[in-house]
Amino acid sequence: MIELRLKVDPLPIDVPLIVRVNDAPSNANGQHDAFLIEVTGERREYDFNGFSLGVYAGVDECMDGDVLLLLPGQASAHRLIRAQSEHNTFLVTEQCDQLCVMCSQPPKKHHHDMFEHFALAALLAPIGATIGISGGEPLLHKHRLFEMLSHVTKARPDIRFHVLTNAQHLNAGDIETLSDLGWDRVLWGVPIYSATADVHDQIVGKEGAFRSLERGLATLFRAGASVELRTVVLQQNWDDLPALADFVSTRLSAVSFWAVMQLERIGYGRMNWTTSFKDTSTDFDPLARAIDIAAARGIQAWLYNFPAxxxxPVYRRHAPxxxxxxxxxxxxxxxxxxxxxxxxxxxxxxDHRQGFAExxxx
Ligand code: SF4
Structure with a gap:
């Protein structure tokens, strides 16, 4: 597995620090840039504005252009941006107002506001990067999130964001901000698990969630925002999928596309695996009908996280x-x-012992 935390020689800092590490001195032309001066085994030594910064990584690991977050008193750095990867995500908060049965990142009570540092890291990202924003629920800190998105999208016209959110904290007062951000700069990834409010609410562990979600989606559509709907396939919503496809393609047809996802066995997803995982290698029928309904009405449905x-065979082209x-x-x-x-x-x-049978x- 690629490490997103790297051992570092602790620096005498009392505030968080963002550093972009570069192999060549010629690329290190800003106050947040460091350049490589020596490699000894897994230790790389960088010059950071005249100070020594020691970072440890595999000898074959390319780190040129990576952006690191160093925290006071810590001997590890968060690798916020991997310049060679298309999969960079900022976890902006661990707080959430839902308790989803499949949550891969179970919520925590406390929040440390790091938006200023995330904004700086985004500004240092490679040309044309798309940066994921996730949580927790990012919109619990809506105004800080909007500030960050506005700042970065104005300063870096090439950067795009993909924000994962339950959309329930959006209201008509946000339409102007959402519209200003631009439909082509931010893709809002919003989960919906059933067209039946009670089923959706039970899956996300929050009464009234479905109604709030409908309001949030309406706000995004009125702002002209780009929306990706996301549905995790579960035992709990398996029989509802065709009806959900009908709902998506009639009531939510302004979405850019619909992502139907397999379950991730981590967090609550692991805890609830036996009661939630649906083996789509042995039974695909309701999902096939859902894809057909969506396709017939012009909605592109994708299958995310499904082994091919x-x-x-006939549906494999939907599974990138x-x-x-x-x-x-x-x-x-x-x-x-x-x-x-x-x-x-x-x-x-x-864990294949508890996974797909065929x-x-x-
Ligand atoms: S065997 Fe299945 S999971 Fe493995 S690479 Fe082939 S299609 Fe993917």
């Missing part, structure tokens, strides 16, 4: 490789598979 061999590189793995039988180059494989924390090389 868990999907019937989507698991982020740093948390992706393949199993032994994948070695002889002709689809390995295009299949997204499995999450690192997938998989195998293509």
């Amino acid at each position: 061999c868990s999907v019937p 490789s989507t698991i982020s590189d740093w948390k992706r793995k393949y199993l032994n039988f994948c070695d002889s598979c002709s689809a390995r180059g295009t299949c997204g494989g499995f999450f690192q924390w997938y 998989l195998g090389p293509l």
Whole structure:
């Protein structure tokens, strides 16, 4: 697995510090840039404005252009931006107002406001980067989030954001801000689990969530924002999928596309695995009908996090490789598979003993 935390020699700092590390001195032309002066085994020494910064990483690891967050008193740095990767995400808060049965990042009570540092890291990202924003629920800190998005999108016209949010904290007063951000600069990834309010509310552990979600989506649509709907396939919503496809394609047809996702076995997803995981390698029918309904009405449905061999051949074109590189793995039988180059494989924390029953090389 690719490490997103790197050991560092602690620096005598009393506030968080953002540093971009560069291999060549010629690329280190700003006050947040450091450049490489020596490599000894796994230790790389950088010159950071005349100070020594020691960072430890695998000898083959490319870090040129990466952006690190160093915290006072800590001997590790958060690798906020990996310049060579398309999978960079800022976890802006661990607070959340829901308790979803499949949550991969169970909420915490406390919040440390790091938006200023995330904004700086985004400004130092490579040309054309798309940066994910996740939580927790990012919109619990709506005004700080909007400030960051506005600041970065104005200063860096090439940067785009993909914000994962339950959308429930948006209201008509946000339309102007959302519109100003631009439909082509921010994609809002919003979960919906059923067209039946009670089922959705039970899955997210919050009464009234579905009604608030409808209001939030209406706000995004009125602002002309780009919206990706996200639905995790679960035992709890399996039979509802065709009705949800009908709802999406009639009531929410302004969405850019619909992502139907497999469950991630981590956090509450791991705790609730046996009661929530739906083995789509043995039964695909309701999902097939949902995709057909959406397609017939012009809604593009994608299958995220599905191993290609868990999907019937006719639907495989809907299943791109989507698991982020740093948390992706393949199993032994994948070695002889002709689809390995295009299949997204499995999450690192997938356990095949409790997983898909009917998989195998293509
Ligand atoms: S065998 Fe492995 S690589 Fe091939 S489709 Fe299945 S999961 Fe993907």
